[in-house]
Structures are given as C-alpha cells and as structure tokens.
Amino acid sequence: MVETTQFDEKAQTALRMLFEKFWILRKKEPDLYQLVREREKVLKRYIDDKFGFDLIVHQHFIKLEKIPVETKSWMGIQSFQTQQDYAIFCCALAFTESRSVDEQFLLSDICEEIKELYPGEVPLDWTNYNHRRALVRVIKQLEKLTLLAVVEGEVDQFAMNEDQEVLYETTLYARYFMRSYPKDLTDYESAQDILISEWDRNAEDIRRKRVYRKLLTSPVVHRESEDDPDFAYIRNYRNRLRDDLEAHTMFRLEMFKNAAMLVADENKQELTLFPDQKALMDVALHVAAYVRDHREVYAPDEFGRIHVSQLTLEQIVANTQNEYGKGWSKLYREGTPVSVTQDLIELLRDWEMLEETKEMDIYIIKPLFGRVAGHYPADFLRKEEMHHE
Missing domain, CATH: 1.10.10 (Arc Repressor Mutant, subunit A)
Structure with missing residues (x-):
C-alpha cells in the first residue's frame, strides 16, 4: 500500500465519501476502502484538527464517527415513521450483538427476543398489522446497514402474515454499529447530555470544531442571536475558512448577514443537494x-x-x-x-x-x-x- 502525506484530490474524494456514508465496507467497496487507507494519515490529521471526529480504520471497514453539534429532525433514519420504530431497532441491535458472526436464525427468533426486550408501556403484538409493518421497516434498515444478511426468504411478506419465516445470519459488522461512550448510556439523562459529553474529550479549539461540524453536517449555519459565538467565528475567520475548505473539499463557503453555508459548483452522485430533480x-x-x-x-x-x-x-x-x-x-x-x-x-x-x-x-x-x-x-x-x- 502506498501512503501519501499530501492532501490531494484523492484525499478530498475520500473525505467527502466518509462524510456521505455511514461506513465503508471493504467487501462491498474495496477500491474506496483502499483509497481511504492510502490517505489515512492525512485524513486523520485533518479530521482530528478541524472536527475532533474519530476515524476508525478496521481490517473489514472504515467509519467516520460523525457527531453533530445539535440534533435535527432530518438526521433520523428516513424510513422510520414512529418512535416505536427506533425502540424496536435498538432491541434488534441488542439481539444481533449477542449473536456470533455468521450465526443463522429465523425471523421468529428475533421477533420473540425483541418482544421480550421492548420497553414500551404497550407490549408488542405481532398479530397487530402496524407492529408488523414497524418490524419490517427495522429489518430492512438492518439489511441496508449490512448488520443482517438474508439467507432465504423475504421480510415484506411478514407484514401480511405473522407466520412468515425468513432465514438470516449475523454479519461481523453487527457488533461495531454502536459507537462507544465514555460512560454507560444509562448514566445520561438525555440526548443533550450525550452531545455535551462529546466536548469533554475535545476541550481544545472547541469553537473551531463546532463551526466545522456545523458547516459540513448541516445545510446552513444561521445567526441565531446578536452575539451568536459560532456565527461570529465564521464571520471573523471567513477568509481563512474559505481557503481551507476549498483546499480540502469541493465546497465553497458563502457568507451572508444571517446565514453561512457550503455550496457545490458541480454535482456528484453521492451528494444530497438542493435543489434536486424532484x-x-x-x-x-x-x-x-x-x-x-x-x-x-x-x-x-x-x-x-x-x-x-x-x-x-x-x-x-x-x-x-x-x-x-x-x-x-x-x-x-x-x-x-x-x-x-x-x-x-x-x-x-x-x-x-x-x-x-x-x-x-x-x-x-x-x-x-x-x-x-x-x-x-x-x-x-x-x-x-x-x-x-
């Protein structure tokens, strides 16, 4: 493997793909995996300095842990429709993490364990069509993330028939989906507490890292008050930010009185841009x-x-x-x-x-x-x- 110390166009591409993808699986995208590995040192240095994110390089996958400054509604799983979907998803994660790699199981097995783990006041009932539809959405998301692999069958049929079976096997990625936290999750009282704790290990240059995270993970940074410190940082250092972002990404910084944003002068298939063709x-x-x-x-x-x-x-x-x-x-x-x-x-x-x-x-x-x-x-x-x- 040939490593480079220059942040070249290939490093730009690698950085963009790391932000756009949840993770890069070596088995599915070997060329992209290799590209990131070859630019690993320059990427890690830049990502740590500007964002304070962790770049995890594993022999089977690469993952950039993207932690937002604040949560937004659009950051959720787009296919999920209710809070119940997320609760079932977490129960399903607990099930997959407890399984060995390549261990096979039936849909009825995961249904039974999810039902036992489910924390809702109203228990799950797989004779209920809405509950079955919620499980189908969750299973499809697990398949999309490659946490489960279908051996035989089709989960869509479960929505119409609770006795429908599908044979799955757990992938090696299942145990790596959840990120690690400095404390047990039960020690946090809210999602906001988790976000605040993120800065305990990123105490240096917090303002810069907040700004870079906002610019690269959100459509816009709005001025929210007269003394908005994040927006003031962008305004005061806009030339430096513009030069740095243009040198390391394909985006251009635009600055207005009440809004700052990154714009792309060319379309890339992997990007989600406004406007699109809808x-x-x-x-x-x-x-x-x-x-x-x-x-x-x-x-x-x-x-x-x-x-x-x-x-x-x-x-x-x-x-x-x-x-x-x-x-x-x-x-x-x-x-x-x-x-x-x-x-x-x-x-x-x-x-x-x-x-x-x-x-x-x-x-x-x-x-x-x-x-x-x-x-x-x-x-x-x-x-x-x-x-x-």
Whole structure:
C-alpha cells in the first residue's frame, strides 16, 4: 500500500465519501476502502484538527464517527415513521450483538427476543398489522446497514402474515454499529447530555470544531442571536475558512448577514443537494421567488426570518400556484394549496429553510430560503402565452 502525506484530490474524494456514508465496507467497496487507507494519515490529521471526529480504520471497514453539534429532525433514519420504530431497532441491535458472526436464525427468533426486550408501556403484538409493518421497516434498515444478511426468504411478506419465516445470519459488522461512550448510556439523562459529553474529550479549539461540524453536517449555519459565538467565528475567520475548505473539499463557503453555508459548483452522485430533480423542488423554488418578489408584504426581521401563519403560508402557495403552476407536475398543479403546503413544509423543514414554532400554526421562514429562487425561461412563458391566445 502506498501512503501519501499530501492532501490531494484523492484525499478530498475520500473525505467527502466518509462524510456521505455511514461506513465503508471493504467487501462491498474495496477500491474506496483502499483509497481511504492510502490517505489515512492525512485524513486523520485533518479530521482530528478541524472536527475532533474519530476515524476508525478496521481490517473489514472504515467509519467516520460523525457527531453533530445539535440534533435535527432530518438526521433520523428516513424510513422510520414512529418512535416505536427506533425502540424496536435498538432491541434488534441488542439481539444481533449477542449473536456470533455468521450465526443463522429465523425471523421468529428475533421477533420473540425483541418482544421480550421492548420497553414500551404497550407490549408488542405481532398479530397487530402496524407492529408488523414497524418490524419490517427495522429489518430492512438492518439489511441496508449490512448488520443482517438474508439467507432465504423475504421480510415484506411478514407484514401480511405473522407466520412468515425468513432465514438470516449475523454479519461481523453487527457488533461495531454502536459507537462507544465514555460512560454507560444509562448514566445520561438525555440526548443533550450525550452531545455535551462529546466536548469533554475535545476541550481544545472547541469553537473551531463546532463551526466545522456545523458547516459540513448541516445545510446552513444561521445567526441565531446578536452575539451568536459560532456565527461570529465564521464571520471573523471567513477568509481563512474559505481557503481551507476549498483546499480540502469541493465546497465553497458563502457568507451572508444571517446565514453561512457550503455550496457545490458541480454535482456528484453521492451528494444530497438542493435543489434536486424532484417535482416538489419546482414548487419550493417558485414559492421562494414569490416571497422575494413581495418583500414589502413579507418583511424579514433583523435575523432575516419571516413569521407567517399556516393560513398565510397556504395563501402564498395558492398565489404561487396561480402564477407558476402551469409548469408544475400534475400532482402539484392540480393539488389543493393545503396539500401542496403540507408537502412543502416537510421539505423546507428538512433543509432548515423553515421552522415550526411552539405557537400553534406559526412558522418561521429562515434566511436560507432567501438564497434560492426559480423562474421559467422566457421561451416557456412565450409558448404559454401563444397557447392561450
């Protein structure tokens, strides 16, 4: 193996893939595994200095332990729908960790043990369709993470029939999924306590590491107060940050009065970018353009935030639909403002462009939403005019 001491383009690629993937399995992605191994020293040095993350290099996998500064709703497992899904998932992890590598077991075996371990007040009942669907989502996630391997059968059938069997075997990765903590998990009172304890071992340059973590793991860093220390650090050291990030990543730092973000000038398949090709993105971009064109009505506060009621947001969507809806997909072109607004809220919330308040039916449109806008090209509008003449 040839190691290099230079943070070159291949090191950039390796760093990007480490952030985008939960882990890199040698058996599944041998070339990528090898790439990271060859750049291991420079990667570890940079990651430790800027983020304080652990880069775990194992003979069978490589994993970057990405710990956020604060938790966000979009950081969850996207296929999970309820808290029950997560509880079942944790019980399933306990089951797989107790098994030997390549040990085979039936779906009924893991069902029985999950039922015994489940901490909910209402016990699991596999005759309940919703409980079975939750287990299917969990098992599929375990398969996706390669914690389980299917030997024979298909778990989807379990949703329709509680007697359906599937034969699995435990993989060697199962015991490495959970990260280690400085204390027993039961000693922490909340998720926030776990995040705070992360800084006990990263006492040096905490501010810099907080900023780098926020920039690389979140869509945006918003200015939350007049004396927001993280945002002040970005503003004061923006030139140094910009140079460093452009030298080590494919991203470019953009800085505004109330928001800082990393943008990509080229698309990469592994990246999750805004906007993408989904039909809802057209709606989002046109709503952003409409709000910008009516700034006198929707005036932002000193932090660039616009407070709107549910009713106002639905009216904005309705007005945008009237103005731009001709080019939307059928679902949103013919959808009611209420249904389109609901889909839009979920999208913008995941991208930290919109926030729900504790007050009933009040939303905050965040500054990042002002960074984007969409308009039809002139020839599209001309064709529409000719069509209606």
